[in-house]
Each structure stands twice: as C-alpha cells, then as structure tokens.
Amino acid sequence: MGGIRTTVRIRKVLLGTILMASLPIFVSCSSIDPRNVDVELEQSAPEAKITSYTEALSDLGRMTEVFATGVARIQCSDIADNTGTAMTTGGEIQKNITEIMKSTLNSIGGNIVFIEYDPSFIQNQMVTGYSNFEQKVIPDVVITGGITEFDRGLETRDTGVDAGGSASFSGVPSWVPSDEIAVNYGNTGKTGKARITLDFNMKDFTTLAGVPKMTTTNSMEVNKAVKQKELGITLFGPTFGLKGAIKKVQGRHEAVRLLVQLSMIEMVGKYLAVPYWRLLGEGSLPDPIVIDSVTANYYNLSPAYRIALAQQWLYVYGYDVKLTGKIDAKTLAALQSLNPAFPADSKELSEKDFVNLYLNMPYDAAALGRRNALNNIINQAVAQQQEAAQEPASAQQTQEAPAPEAAPAATQEAAAPAAEPAAAPAASAGNTMKSTGFGRKLSDSEW
16 A cells, blocks of 8 residues: 555656646747737728729719709708717717718719818908809709717627536546546627618708708618637646637718718709619619609600600610601601500600600610710700801891802811711701700709
C-alpha cells in the first residue's frame, strides 16, 4: 500500500511540474498572451450609393421626355422628422431629410427641373450683390412633408434552445478532479420590428393651394435581430467551450432614403400622369389617379385630336404613320398590330384603346430617339405654317418693288431643305399640334 501511495504522489508532482514548466511557453506565445490582443478592421473603398430605386429615378426622367410631359419645375420645402424620435433616440432616424429630397429630385432629370429652397443663401447673395432675381426660375409646384410615424417595438420575439448531457465513468484515477464528462449547448435569439412612415403633399406655387390628389403616404418595416450560440464541454473537471454572438440592425437611415425615393417617383408620376408603376418592378399596381387623368383628357379632346395624339404615340412605338388625325391604312395596321381586336371599319379611337396605347408606350433609349425626331418634325411643320401665314402680307409689300436677281443655281440647291427620312411621319397642315403631354392641368395656350 505504501508503494502505491508513493507512486500516486510522484505522478501528482510530475504533472504539476509539467504544467508549471509549460506555462511560460503558453504565455510567451503572442496569440495567447492577453497583453498582445489585437483586432483587424475590414477596409473598404468609397463607392457610389446605389439603391433599388436609383435606376428607376433615371428611367422616370427619360419617361417624362418620351411621354412629352413638358417641363415641370419642382421645389421642396424643409423636410424633417415630425415625430421627435431623432432627438429622443440619439439619431436613430434623421432629424432632417431635405438633402435626401434634393438629391432624389435632382437625379430624375428629363423634364424635371429641381429648384432649391434656400432663403438664407438667396438673401446673402443679394446682400453681397452677386445675384438678383432677374434670371431666377420660378417653380410650378412645391413639395412639403416629413417623417410622420416611427413606431418601435411593434413586435418582439424571443427564441431559445438549451441542451445538455453528462456521464460518470468508473476507474478514473483519484487525482483527477472529477469522474464526469458533460456537454452543454445553447442557442438563443431575439428579433424586433419597427415601422417608419413618410407623408408628402404638393402645393401650387402661385396659389399655395394643394394640388388635388397629389399626395403620397408610404411605410416601411425595419427589423433587428440578436443571436447567440454557446457550446461547453467538461472533461473530468475542467470546462472549456465556444461562444459567439451577432447583432444585425436594418438601417433606419437607409430605409428613410428608400421611402423618399419611392415617394418622389409616385408624386412626379401622378403629377405628370405617366405610368410610373412600370418602373417599380413586378407586383406594382397601376395608379387609378393616373388612369383617371388620362381618361378625363380623352373626353376633353376632339376625335381628330385623339387620333393625332395616338399617331404620335404609334410613331414612338416604332410604326411608320403620318400625323393626319384620321385612321388611315397605316394607322389602322399599327393599331391592329397592337390590338388584333381593333375593328377594321372604325373611324374613331375608343377610350380603352386610347388609354392602353398611352400607358404601354415604350420609354427606352430608342423610344426617346423617335420622340426627339417626332418633335423636330412637328416643330418644322409649325414653322412652315407660320411662314405661310406671313407670305400674303409680305407679298403685298413687295408688289411694287423691283424683282431681285436670280440666285446662282448652286446657291439655290444649297438652300433647299434636306429631305426627311422615309420613316419620319408627315404632319398635315391642318392637324399640326404641339408635342406635349396632358397629365397636369394645362393652360389654354398649351392646349
């Protein structure tokens, strides 16, 4: 018995000696020494801010040109957080989002002209004498609004899993602290949901009255989640394990930017009566306000003007038609190509065909090129009509004047106008019109 006890003592002394001798080795290792703790930061280069609506904003600008809406001068007032959350939460959402509004409206382009609202800047420029109001652009409408809702803790959910097991073993040496082996596992999580809402309205700059139905209210839910996992193992007394935790928060500031961009696409689309929902992807529904506006204008137009507008749109579609104001053979063929059910003997354009033709018009780069060519043709026709109207008066003034010498043949050939491309539509003298949209309320001169 004495020999066994002596052997046990020798083993304990030997084990302690080994542990004490190996301790400096572990401490000297830089990856284990707590004094040498370090962390590496992930490096990233600056990049342009791209959202899911960046391309849609640019496409909206091109759409305003293709649909010939005319120039819309838009100004926005100071847009801020109306809930007070930005102050009480230490900036969880933005206190002021006017700059986001500016960059959003200015990024549309096309027929949208953004006019900044900055009274202090204008006043300072006038004091210094650098500028005045002589050449300033006056806005047509003003957009007002703000962050109107921020509801936190709409839903909080906790989840968790805990599991463990242990076993005891016999025959373990007595110098071992324990005869048990155990395993424990934990997986816990917590999720939360909040909602942000933005409201915008449009006012007429001249009258300061609200533009009817020009309003948007959009909400977005933002989430955050925390998750933690633990794994512990006990081997005859000593316990070691692994632990990890992560927290993710959906950006509140980014959500506000998305809501501003979506709201401006809707607001501009409604005001100019263009099918903006086609820019928002699958699942977006047509806006009844836009459809009602197009339908109302259908009944405000004469049958000939409806057909003439449809001929403009057919040319933008890519069909070779003439602007006659009548359903001729080429116009009929184009309409039947888009709608096989269109009656061959029809002399007028129905409301349904008129609205569908307008709302489904392409707005890609090729369509913009055809719209620009069409605008040039119409402008030339208008100029020719004005010159023809002035010819009788000028002829009476020159009846008694001596006839000028004939110009050389080469000069006459150079002055001859170039022929239009074969695909360009001809504008009849009695049906020439302005190439303009009709979404907003047009003045008598524009009609």
